[in-house]
Amino acid sequence: xxxxxxxxxxxxxxxxxxxxxxxxxxxxxxxxxxxxxxxxxxxxxxxxxxxxxxxxxxxxxxxxxxxxxxxxxxxxxxxxxxxxxxxxxxxxxxxxxxxxxxxxxx
Amino acid sequence: xxxxxxxxxxxxxxxxxxxxxxxxxxxxxxxxxxxxxxxxxxxxxxxxxxxxxxxxxxxxxxxxxxxxxxxxxxxxxxxxxxxxxxxxxxxxxxxxxxxxxxxxxx
Numbered sequence: 001x002x003x004x005x006x007x008x009x010x011x012x013x014x015x016x017x018x019x020x021x022x023x024x025x026x027x028x029x030x031x032x033x034x035x036x037x038x039x040x041x042x043x044x045x046x047x048x049x050x051x052x053x054x055x056x057x058x059x060x061x062x063x064x065x066x067x068x069x070x071x072x073x074x075x076x077x078x079x080x081x082x083x084x085x086x087x088x089x090x091x092x093x094x095x096x097x098x099x100x101x102x103x104x105x106x
Numbered sequence: 107x108x109x110x111x112x113x114x115x116x117x118x119x120x121x122x123x124x125x126x127x128x129x130x131x132x133x134x135x136x137x138x139x140x141x142x143x144x145x146x147x148x149x150x151x152x153x154x155x156x157x158x159x160x161x162x163x164x165x166x167x168x169x170x171x172x173x174x175x176x177x178x179x180x181x182x183x184x185x186x187x188x189x190x191x192x193x194x195x196x197x198x199x200x201x202x203x204x205x206x207x208x209x210x211x212x
Contacts, residue, residue: 095202
């Protein structure tokens with residue numbers, strides 16, 4: 001699904017990653033984090049794809065909303081598991097969306 | 107592959123899309139556009155994944171570099187084909203990366 005976000009400005013968290021071969025609770029944790037993110041104040045939407053590289057972009061009203069999500073207790077536990085076992089490498093980038101364009105085929 | 111980008115600030119173009127079932131020249135065009143983007147002034151890197159939703163994030167030194175890439179003649183032809191046949195829907199967001207963090211497992 002593509003996210004229907006409001007008129008900019010708003011914020012994006014671009015999380016790109018390469019997984020380890022440890023499966024464990026990864027799928028359940030990833031699903032739960034998307035669900036939990038969606039319940040946070042200031043959450044605007046999320047887009048995600050994986051084929052080798054995984055890219056998840058979540059959209060937020062403000063940097064404060066991003067900081068609060070980062071500090072969420074259940075999210076913190078998932079982050080620890082990410083470092084410990086899920087990810088071989090990742091990049092996390094926080095960006096301010098300046099302009100946006102949507103196309104829908106008729 | 108994950109992109110190794112410099113210290114922020116820099117810019118990200120977040121392109122998320124849902125394809126039509128028209129294959130045609132899509133794969134060749136997508137590959138060529140990544141190659142061509144990599145030759146443009148101000149290009150910093152690209153990350154891409156698709157499983158249903160496709161997400162490609164390209165990174166650039168400046169908004170001017172993004173505008174020049176948007177106007178590139180060969181890219182313009184590919185964009186036309188994108189509207190005409192490749193994409194059911196897409197979102198294009200231009201964002202200023204404010205902070206970034208990289209993790210590599212030892």
